[in-house]
Amino acid sequence: MGTDNLIYLEILEWFDETGQALVHRLPEKGSGEIKFGAQLIVRESQAAVFFYQGRAVGAFGPGRHTLKTANIPILTKIASLPWAMESPLKAEVYFINLKTFTNLKWGTRDPVAFKDKSLGLVRLRAFGVFNLKIVQPVLFVNTLAGTQGIYASSDISDYLNQVVVSRFNDYIGEKVSSIFDLPEHYDELGKGLAQRLHEDFKGFGLDLTHLYINAITPPPEVQQAIDDKSRLGLFDDMNKLMQMKTAMAMEKIAENPQGIASDGAQAGLGLGIGMMLPGIFSQQMPSPAGQPSDQAALATVCPECQNQIPLDAKFCPQCGHQQVIFARCQYCGKNITPSTKFCPGCGKQVMEKIKEKTCGNCGAKNLPGALFCNQCGEKH
DSSP states (O other), rough: OOTTOSSSSEEEOOSSSOOEEEEEEEEEOBOOOOTTOEEEEEETTTTEEEEEEEEEEEEEEEEEEOOOOOTTTTTTHTGGGGGTEEEEEEEEEEEEOSEEEEEEEESSSSSSSEEEETEEEEEEEEEEEEEEEESOHHHHIIIITTTTEEEHHHHHHHHHHHHHHHHHHHHHHHHHHHHHGGGGHHHHHHHHHHHHHHHHHHHEEEEEEEEEEEEEEEHHHHHHHHHHHHHHTTTOOOHHHHHHHHHHHHHHHHHHHHHOOHHHHHHHHHHHHHHHHHHHHHHHHHOOOOOOOOOOOOOTTTTTTTTOOOTTOOOOTTTTTSSSSSSSSSTTTOEOTTTOOOTTTOOOOOSOOOOOOEETTTTEOOOOTSSOOOTTTTBB
């Protein structure tokens, strides 16, 4: 980047060679003395946040941009003599990768507690994958990336995994009363859990585009009970079973030319079976419902009025809602400006840290907002 030179202006750009970097800062170590007129080049899959004198002063979309600082070649160095020839007018550029990061794994390190209406306390393990992308670069840098030179997907996966597992425990506690119902609700649980996590991710400037549940695993003895119940379920309706057996036997008689039926009776029987089978099988095998095609969430939708807006818009042209979010209230989600001490929406102190929720039954620590304890399954 050439931040140590006295004369030349900088050309700032970044290429992600690993494919896993969420954020890359220039300079990578320490701060820079980016000069007036430096050129910032941002690719289509990137955004850039310019920090000057410790504050984010702007977000830039794709294209070439000219940066304005008070660092003038040579003159600034002379003026910095009292500071050992080091300019106090520090500046950094954070490049944010806007691509969708796929196949990020989530799962329970320790089994989570679930209160089953029939079996009592059951400890479950769950595994799956999710996809995410950065939709608010400034908010992401201010809340998660901080001052790290490079911030990769591996740096964030552990924390997000805790969030997913905590919300998973809350969601099945609300929506499922027995683990016997789990296998038929995987898709519904995945979609509902993704909607629940959307608010958590939005607070960090992230968007959870997809979430999939690969497996929910109870203890071996409980799994055996589920298998036994599934086998018994095949014989719940003996009438349907007998209809299927009768249809199969009649079909074999009609196909046998040497059978007991004469040619005329055989033809009539075959015709009758041809008319009966659709009705029989229609009762046995309901047609599968169609599944709507997945569509990725659009990054150019205003969160306030839901109208489509340009990707680089700082304010919605329809409702005027601010699109570049510097910070968000952790209580009510209201967009707030830098240096705000109290939220204009709920009036609570912005810098106050939300405490972890302590379970009153077992004393375990849970994430803020958790509805059920991960250790004992009791509702807070």
